[in-house]
Amino acid sequence: MRAIEPWVTQPLQAFLDDSNARLTLLMTTAGQVVAQDGFTRSVDVMAASALGAGIIASLDALAEVMGSGRFTAVLHQGSKQSLYLRAFDTPRGRWIGLVVFGTDTSAGLVQVFFKDLADRIAIAAPASLPTAAPLAATFEHELNASLRSLFGR
Amino acid sequence: MNAYQELLCRVTDVRGIRAAMLVSEEDGLVVAESLSEGVDGAAVAALAASLTLRIRRSAASAGHSAPAVVQMRAERGALLTLQAGDGLLVVAIADREANLGLARLELREAASRLHA
Numbered sequence: 001m002r003a004i005e006p007w008v009t010q011p012l013q014a015f016l017d018d019s020n021a022r023l024t025l026l027m028t029t030a031g032q033v034v035a036q037d038g039f040t041r042s043v044d045v046m047a048a049s050a051l052g053a054g055i056i057a058s059l060d061a062l063a064e065v066m067g068s069g070r071f072t073a074v075l076h077q078g079s080k081q082s083l084y085l086r087a088f089d090t091p092r093g094r095w096i097g098l099v100v101f102g103t104d105t106s107a108g109l110v111q112v113f114f115k116d117l118a119d120r121i122a123i124a125a126p127a128s129l130p131t132a133a134p135l136a137a138t139f140e141h142e143l144n145a146s147l148r149s150l151f152g153r
Numbered sequence: 154m155n156a157y158q159e160l161l162c163r164v165t166d167v168r169g170i171r172a173a174m175l176v177s178e179e180d181g182l183v184v185a186e187s188l189s190e191g192v193d194g195a196a197v198a199a200l201a202a203s204l205t206l207r208i209r210r211s212a213a214s215a216g217h218s219a220p221a222v223v224q225m226r227a228e229r230g231a232l233l234t235l236q237a238g239d240g241l242l243v244v245a246i247a248d249r250e251a252n253l254g255l256a257r258l259e260l261r262e263a264a265s266r267l268h269a
Binding site for chain 2: 077105106107108109111112115
């Protein structure tokens with residue numbers, strides 16, 4: 001498991017221990033990676049974070065069209081692997097969690113332990129000013145810096 | 154109130170039963186519930202389904218048939234789960250003072266009505 005911000009490590013490790021998730025990615029709604037576990041290639045993290053943030057953005061837009069409140073989660077259940085994608089509020093802004101899990105756990109358990117993770121992150125987050133929305137000019141640089149931190153290269 | 158909730162309310166009418174839920178066995182998600190205040194239905198459903206599945210696997214590994222009812226007693230109460238067919242479990246949370254025999258009968262009744 002690798003995390004950009006060290007205070008995320010403990011809550012995320014507890015989630016990984018409890019949930020038996022195969023892949024976990026925490027990111028901002030702009031697609032900036034905060035932490036990951038299970039990914040071995042930076043290109044996969046880039047793709048997953050961009051797609052996950054895109055799905056949540058699409059859900060927000062769909063909710064607006066339908067005049068309903070925000071949709072916060074998507075659960076896609078496959079025969080061997082399932083995907084849980086959830087947006088949640090933190091003291092550092094709105095984040096997204098992407099979790100891939102297999103048949104050795106369940107959607108119910110992943111959801112319950114993910115709620116615990118969100119609660120623990122809210123408690124563990126150090127007080128600071130909210131992170132500014134990334135600018136297009138700095139996004140690539142920040143993304144590359146994040147990936148270097150996550151993969152050590 | 155839908156038909157599932159009516160069945161579950163019969164279970165929670167038993168003295169000392171704080172919650173009754175219909176839970177998807179495979180994914181641990183709540184299908185219907187009748188809960189008293191302070192019970193986290195989603196968490197109980199997920200953990201009860203996971204535990205029941207593991208107990209079934211353990212029984213199978215030991216060469217036994219799958220248990221129809223699983224009853225776990227704790228210091229301050231008990232958790233009951235019963236196979237309701239079609240991949241569903243009926244789950245009940247009982248206080249220490251609850252009449253577990255009557256609760257099991259109501260769980261069986263709920264399960265058989267689900268089958269009907």
